[in-house]
Amino acid sequence: MAESRFNADELFMKAKAGDRRSLGRLVTMIESGYFKTAEANKAILxxxxxxxxxxxxxxxxxxxxxxxxxxxxxxxxxxxxxxxxxxxxxxxxxxxxxxxxxxxxxxxxxxxxxxxxxxxxxxxxxxxxxxxxxxxxxxxxxxxxxxxxxxxxxxxxxxxxxxxxxxxxxxxxxxxxxxxxxxxxxxxxxxxxxxxxxxxxxxxxxxxxxxxxxxxxxxxxxxxxxxxxxxxxxxxxxxxxxxxxxxxxxxxxxxGILNQKVFSRTKNELLSLVNENILNRATTYVDSVEGSDLIKSIIEGSDDIAGAAETLFTMIVKGL
Ligand SMILES: Nc1nc2c(ncn2[C@@H]2O[C@H](COP(=O)(O)OP(=O)(O)O)[C@@H](O)[C@H]2O)c(=O)[nH]1
Ligand SMILES: [Mg+2]
Missing domain, CATH: 3.40.50.300 (P-loop containing nucleotide triphosphate hydrolases)
Known part of the structure; x- marks a missing residue:
């Protein structure tokens, strides 16, 4: 991860200086999903x-x-x-x-x-x-x-x-x-x-x-x-x-429509980053032993799915 960050930053600097190969590689990284949104935003974009x-x-x-x-x-x-x-x-x-x-x-x-x-x-x-x-x-x-x-x-x-x-x-x-x-x-x-x-x-x-x-x-x-x-x-x-x-x-x-567009674009981007973030953490949890117990309890009926989702969400928000 750290290495890809470094690469992206360096490629960006080169692209900014006019190097087309670096620019092309950055696009390919984005296209292939390798250059993660969150990472890219933190870094340079x-x-x-x-x-x-x-x-x-x-x-x-x-x-x-x-x-x-x-x-x-x-x-x-x-x-x-x-x-x-x-x-x-x-x-x-x-x-x-x-x-x-x-x-x-x-x-x-x-x-x-x-x-x-x-x-x-x-x-x-x-x-x-x-x-x-x-x-x-x-x-x-x-x-x-x-x-x-x-x-x-x-x-x-x-x-x-x-x-x-x-x-x-x-x-x-x-x-x-x-x-x-x-x-x-x-x-x-x-x-x-x-x-x-x-x-x-x-x-x-x-x-x-x-x-x-x-x-x-x-x-x-x-x-x-x-x-x-x-x-x-x-x-x-x-x-x-x-x-x-x-x-x-x-x-x-x-x-003033341009300002509105900038606002809603920024809002959508923020929401999609939060979405990505929460989904990543939720996925990590459900793939764990506790997570699979939770899923089993939903299947067996001892937990209802909406309640379990709420519990999971609260845990993520609290950083548990
Ligand atoms: N007669 C005529 N042909 C055109 C004009 N503009 C484009 N073409 C031709 O229409 C075809 C399709 O053009 P293209 O730009 O690839 O269309 P695209 O699929 O919308 O990108 C090509 O053969 C062009 O040369 C025009 O104003 N008049
Ligand atoms: Mg075309």
Missing amino acids: KFDSNTILVGITGSPGAGKSTLTSQLIGSIRKSDKTVAVIAIDPSSPFTGGAILGDRIRMGEHAMDSGVYIRSLATRGQLGGLSAAVPEVVKLMSSLGFDFIVVETVGVGQVEVEIVGQADTTVVVVNPGWGDSVQANKAGLMEIADIFVINKADRPGAQETARDLKSMLELSQSMAWLPPICQTIGTDGTGVQDLLDEILRHRQYLVDS
């Missing part, structure tokens, strides 16, 4: 509230990676740094989508202000949703100005992950079906900005109109999500998208 955290989601093939790559270009033009976390649990690390992402984003590979990483392993239940906030925190601690998390907008976990971003961008393509699908997948509610990508194809105006009327149907919002039209392949509209991201950021700051 802290979300910097100046970080602009953007989630990009949408159906496979909508052009998220292409747009992300263009967005990197626009961000870099303003001299800001950016880390990209691409998540596609359906494809293994060497799979087509991930490989494609790397090639598409490859032009930024030599830029020290850009870091791109794919997280493709789902691991156990909750594996990805547990690792992503930690990786985000790592990138924030390292001082990246922007963090972009790209996820496929299917599945509860993916929607949940992207919903944790400060600004969520939902990418659709021209065609009525796509906006309906976004609606069904629960993406309408989490969208702060809509992008109609592949605007070089017919139907972009109609889709914009459909989206607009769907948005107007939902209850009045203080922030009406703007609808951007982009062509990912040539960068048309991407500067516009970045401007909207910054405008949304300003709205979050001015309205």
Whole structure:
């Protein structure tokens, strides 16, 4: 344990000095669960509230990676740094989508202000949703100005992950079906900005109109999500998208919503650490001889399970 702490600290120092291999190893440690949350928090990781955290989601093939790559270009033009976390649990690390992402984003590979990483392993239940906030925190601690998390907008976990971003961008393509699908997948509610990508194809105006009327149907919002039209392949509209991201950021700051987000993020993190802590101690107890006696007494009926849980909890809290 002590040794892994030392390693993590040292890797972090190196990563901070610009060493990409150390940074990559830290991400792998987080991903594999080796770099424990509690340990990491004690040591080095802290979300910097100046970080602009953007989630990009949408159906496979909508052009998220292409747009992300263009967005990197626009961000870099303003001299800001950016880390990209691409998540596609359906494809293994060497799979087509991930490989494609790397090639598409490859032009930024030599830029020290850009870091791109794919997280493709789902691991156990909750594996990805547990690792992503930690990786985000790592990138924030390292001082990246922007963090972009790209996820496929299917599945509860993916929607949940992207919903944790400060600004969520939902990418659709021209065609009525796509906006309906976004609606069904629960993406309408989490969208702060809509992008109609592949605007070089017919139907972009109609889709914009459909989206607009769907948005107007939902209850009045203080922030009406703007609808951007982009062509990912040539960068048309991407500067516009970045401007909207910054405008949304300003709205979050001015309205106090950013502070609320920081508050609830910190609260959730605190609760999950307490949760982890209590569960670890409870597990140690139930795996002991006394613990197995307690379980047997529940099975035999001489103890009821709710009472036993309460007793166990009290013992843990008192540090017995
Ligand atoms: N015609 C057209 N094709 C695009 C556009 N943006 C992306 N593509 C193509 O759509 C495909 C899927 O893009 P990708 O970025 O991998 O989508 P992702 O799965 O959402 O990340 C690729 O072949 C891109 O070249 C666009 O604006 N217009
Ligand atoms: Mg992609």
